[in-house]
Amino acid sequence: MSTIETHTTRVTVTVNGREVSEEVEPRTLLVHFLREQARLTGTHVGCDTSNCGACTVLIDDEAAKSCTVLAVQANGHKVTTVEGVGNGSGGFSPVQEGFRQEHGLQCGYCTPGMIMACTALLAENPRPNEHQIREALEGNLCRCTGYETIVRAVQWAATNGGAGEWA
Amino acid sequence: MGMIPARFDYRQAGSVAEALQLLASCDDAKLLAGGHSLVPLMKMRLVSPSTLIDISGIAELQGVTDAGSVLRVGALTRHRVVERSQVVAQHVPLLAHVAGLVGDPQVRNRGTIGGSLVHGDPAADLPSVALATGATMVVTGSGGERRIAASDFFVDFLETAVGPDEILTAIEFPKRTGAGFGYEKFVRRSMDYAIVGVAVQAGEQPGIALVNMGSVPRRADAASRALASGAGVDAVAALAADGTNPPEDLNANADYRRHLASVLTKRALLAAGYR
Numbered sequence: 518m519s520t521i522e523t524h525t526t527r528v529t530v531t532v533n534g535r536e537v538s539e540e541v542e543p544r545t546l547l548v549h550f551l552r553e554q555a556r557l558t559g560t561h562v563g564c565d566t567s568n569c570g571a572c573t574v575l576i577d578d579e580a581a582k583s584c585t586v587l588a589v590q591a592n593g594h595k596v597t598t599v600e601g602v603g604n605g606s607g608g609f610s611p612v613q614e615g616f617r618q619e620h621g622l623q624c625g626y627c628t629p630g631m632i633m634a635c636t637a638l639l640a641e642n643p644r645p646n647e648h649q650i651r652e653a654l655e656g657n658l659c660r661c662t663g664y665e666t667i668v669r670a671v672q673w674a675a676t677n678g679g680a681g682e683w684a
Numbered sequence: 685m686g687m688i689p690a691r692f693d694y695r696q697a698g699s700v701a702e703a704l705q706l707l708a709s710c711d712d713a714k715l716l717a718g719g720h721s722l723v724p725l726m727k728m729r730l731v732s733p734s735t736l737i738d739i740s741g742i743a744e745l746q747g748v749t750d751a752g753s754v755l756r757v758g759a760l761t762r763h764r765v766v767e768r769s770q771v772v773a774q775h776v777p778l779l780a781h782v783a784g785l786v787g788d789p790q791v792r793n794r795g796t797i798g799g800s801l802v803h804g805d806p807a808a809d810l811p812s813v814a815l816a817t818g819a820t821m822v823v824t825g826s827g828g829e830r831r832i833a834a835s836d837f838f839v840d841f842l843e844t845a846v847g848p849d850e851i852l853t854a855i856e857f858p859k860r861t862g863a864g865f866g867y868e869k870f871v872r873r874s875m876d877y878a879i880v881g882v883a884v885q886a887g888e889q890p891g892i893a894l895v896n897m898g899s900v901p902r903r904a905d906a907a908s909r910a911l912a913s914g915a916g917v918d919a920v921a922a923l924a925a926d927g928t929n930p931p932e933d934l935n936a937n938a939d940y941r942r943h944l945a946s947v948l949t950k951r952a953l954l955a956a957g958y959r
């Protein structure tokens with residue numbers, strides 16, 4: 518048997534408005550590219566099996582589970598992580614502030630993914646009702662809060678500025 | 685550290701012709717569409733292709749076109765696009781409805797209809813829509829185009845009639861404008877695969893199809909025939925599990941699945957307007 522050569526490929530992703538270009542193996546997952554190449558550790562790995570949503574980021578402004586996307590699949594695209602949302606001057610986005618005001622987190626493990634899923638929801642539907650909020654978060658699991666406060670956090674954000682803006 | 689796939693070579697195809705060429709020239713290659721069935725399997729090393737041929741950028745395989753008596757849905761059309769398509773909602777409303785129930789928003793943003801059908805998972809939602817509506821699969825290989833009826837498409841567990849050197853290019857759904865439909869997906873958590881699901885398409889050629897009631901996605905043949913011959917909902921529902929061999933797992937044993945198939949068929953029939 519011949520030994521397997523390691524081929525690498527160049528992946529260039531615009532992460533939070535900054536171009537990140539690295540040689541990686543094609544099997545590199547986007548979540549690892551973000552954490553290890555782009556050095557942005559806000560995006561979490563929870564289940565690693567596409568279920569929990571802790572790894573949720575925006576690819577071209579659409580929510581995706583970055584543990585289930587190869588970095589090469591994001592090549593040439595725009596990715597937004599939790600580090601990329603905010604009020605533009607170092608403060609919180611309305612969604613982040615909503616999580617603070619309404620205690621939308623306890624341990625915080627699910628929070629980066631929740632913030633991104635909620636941001637995508639509000640960008641698309643600025644005035645979701647409770648049912649729509651719960652449906653939109655069906656791919657994000659939280660072991661701590663019981664979701665009530667997360668729903669309230671989204672409602673808070675909806676009435677205090679909405680999705681916010683990002684690069 | 686996490687789960688990562690075994691090593692593979694990555695190639696991109698910009699057209700169907702190029703993808704076919706790559707398929708023919710690489711041993712043990714797999715097509716990559718949305719990756720939302722394939723990447724999880726590769727992470728668990730249940731599948732380790734030597735080459736991935738990324739077809740997601742092929743423009744000719746995207747989108748929905750109104751082609752007279754049928755809607756032609758490109759194989760790479762993502763669930764989210766199908767779910768939101770006005771033309772799908774108008775002419776094949778069952779498809780739009782069910783596309784919106786696949787997984788969760790993140791999954792629907794990436795996964796494609798073609799990937800879902802070729803994956804051939806008996807627990808998947810969209811195969812039941814293809815079966816209930818009597819869709820036709822359009823498959824291209826080096827020998828040209830083949831058209832395969834949905835009822836001949838699902839061959840075995842995770843195996844379809846698409847050959848290793850072929851590509852599913854489009855799915856043609858006969859228009860069901862104005863006809864009733866019903867879909868019942870029984871789950872414990874909303875993002876899960878169905879424990880059992882039932883799709884009902886009303887209209888001139890009605891159809892009933894089952895999710896997770898055997899090793900392949902399948903039509904409920906006896907129930908579909910009874911429906912076509914005008915039987916009432918209770919009589920049709922009683923036949924739903926006829927000839928099935930449902931799986932057993934921690935969610936349900938076979939008897940419970942048969943029971944669910946009947947109950948859900950009745951609900952889906954009522955939703956479709958049958959009495």
Ligand SMILES: Cc1cc2nc3c(=O)[nH]c(=O)nc-3n(C[C@H](O)[C@H](O)[C@H](O)COP(=O)(O)OP(=O)(O)OC[C@H]3O[C@@H](n4cnc5c(N)ncnc54)[C@H](O)[C@@H]3O)c2cc1C
Pocket residue numbers: 566567568585714715716717718719720721722723724759760785786787788791794795796797798799800801802803807808809810846850851852853875876877878
């Ligand atoms: C967390 C999670 C939850 C999910 N829940 C559900 C659910 O509730 N219901 C449901 O139905 N599905 C569910 N899915 C599966 C999802 O719908 C997938 O998107 C779909 O099954 C596969 O589509 P894909 O485009 O991602 O295909 P890929 O994963 O890219 O490919 C799947 C297979 O099809 C082949 N293939 C893809 N496209 C073509 C083509 N055009 N021609 C020939 N071969 C092709 C590939 O080689 C591969 O073997 C879920 C997935 C995840 C990760």
Ligand code: FES
Pocket residue numbers: 561562563564565566567568569570571572573582583584585
């Ligand atoms: S880590 Fe990606 S879904 Fe859980």
Ligand code: FES
Pocket residue numbers: 621622623624625626627628658659660661662
């Ligand atoms: S806050 Fe702990 S998992 Fe959600």
